[in-house]
Amino acid sequence: MNALGRHLLLELKNCNSGVLNDLDFLKQALLAAAKESGATVLGVDFHSFNPQGVSGVVIIAESHMSIHTWPEFDYAAVDVFTCGKTVQPEKAAEVMIERLGAKNHSIIEVQRGILLKP
Amino acid sequence: MNALGRHLLLELKNCNSGVLNDLDFLKQALLAAAKESGATVLGVDFHSFNPQGVSGVVIIAESHMSIHTWPEFDYAAVDVFTCGKTVQPEKAAEVMIERLGAKNHSIIEVQRGILLKP
Numbered sequence: 001m002n003a004l005g006r007h008l009l010l011e012l013k014n015c016n017s018g019v020l021n022d023l024d025f026l027k028q029a030l031l032a033a034a035k036e037s038g039a040t041v042l043g044v045d046f047h048s049f050n051p052q053g054v055s056g057v058v059i060i061a062e063s064h065m066s067i068h069t070w071p072e073f074d075y076a077a078v079d080v081f082t083c084g085k086t087v088q089p090e091k092a093a094e095v096m097i098e099r100l101g102a103k104n105h106s107i108i109e110v111q112r113g114i115l116l117k118p
Numbered sequence: 119m120n121a122l123g124r125h126l127l128l129e130l131k132n133c134n135s136g137v138l139n140d141l142d143f144l145k146q147a148l149l150a151a152a153k154e155s156g157a158t159v160l161g162v163d164f165h166s167f168n169p170q171g172v173s174g175v176v177i178i179a180e181s182h183m184s185i186h187t188w189p190e191f192d193y194a195a196v197d198v199f200t201c202g203k204t205v206q207p208e209k210a211a212e213v214m215i216e217r218l219g220a221k222n223h224s225i226i227e228v229q230r231g232i233l234l235k236p
Contacts, residue, residue, distance in 0.1 A: 004188055005195060009125070009228055045161040045177055055182065057175045059163055063186050064175055068199070070122055070231060077123060077230045079197070081186070110127055110226065112195045113188065 004113030005063055008089050010078040011108075016101035020071040023048050023056070029099040030058050030065055030078075033092035039065075039082065062087045067096070076100055081112070122231030123181055126207050128196040129226075134219035138189040141166050141174070147217040148176050148183055148196075151210035157183075157200065180205045185214070194218055199230070 019025050027046050034041050039060040046056035057066045063081040070076070078096050080089040097105050137143050145164050152159050157178040164174035175184045181199040188194070196214050198207040215223050 004191070004193065005186070007127070007195075009230070011230065011232075013233070042165050042173075043163040043175075045163050045175070047160050047177060049179070055160075055177055057161075057163070057177055057182055057184070059165060059173055059175055061167070063173060063195075064184055066175070066182055066184075066199075068123070068181050068201070068230075073122070073231070073233055075122065075231050075233060077125075077181075077199075079199075081184075081195075081197075083186070108228065110228075112127070112129065112186075113191070113193050114129075115131070115191050115193060 001114050003111035005081060005083040006089050007110045007112050008080040008093055009108040010093055010096060011106045012076040012078060012097060012100050012102035013105065014103035015074045015076055019100055020069040020076055021052050021054060023054050026054050026056055026067055029096060030056060030067055033095040034058050034060055034065055036095050037089055037092035038087045065092060119232050121229035123199060123201040124207055125228040125230050126198040126211055127226040128211055128214060129224045130194040130196060130215060130218050130220035131192065131223065132221035133192045133194055137218055138187040138194055139170050139172060141172050144172050144174055144185055147214060148174060148185055151213040152176050152178055152183055154213050155207055155210035156205045183210060
């Protein structure tokens with residue numbers, strides 16, 4: 001079956017202490033992930049929370065990538081949603097796992113837009 | 119099991135003709151979805167594509183909502199990712215299904231951040 005998009009849902013656990021509350025670090029990580037995957041960045045929007053945590057989204061021409069962090073649990077939820085055949089979402093996943101130093105991770109892939117009669 | 123976040127993945131099919139390429143309509147729909155769910159909007163970023171299609175994200179204090187449309191297939195992929203107990207992501211899903219006039223839809227819910235030793 002052909003799908004319009006591939007959506008990777010990353011559960012990143014036991015990440016490096018400190019980085020999950022560092023907005024600039026996380027922004028650079030997600031931009032690097034977009035670049036490594038071959039995506040074209042259209043927009044970037046990151047926010048810090050009090051007392052802790054960061055949310056950020058990178059809109060790409062091929063859909064989006066996002067991150068939400070819970071530093072108190074060394075946990076980050078990362079999404080890599082891409083469409084088209086020129087982008088490699090797995091590359092983005094690898095970058096995020098490595099940059100955040102996630103000692104445990106899981107990835108679910110959801111096919112988006114499976115159209116039987118396109 | 120307790121999860122930090124609830125992530126609804128909506129597949130909206132057979133949507134109303136015309137609305138899927140209307141950036142302003144889709145932005146207002148996603149903002150209404152955020153409002154109806156009880157979320158606090160922090161940022162909005164929408165983009166149109168040539169020849170067609172719209173991508174948009176609303177960052178909320180409780181995570182994010184996003185939409186990507188394929189007007190040529192009357193299809194939209196919508197994500198509603200929320201954390202905390204004050205937000206009702208189902209309300210956002212209902213708003214999007216109704217506003218886009220999706221005659222067929224499916225919703226997958228993924229629990230994010232299931233931490234056995236929080």
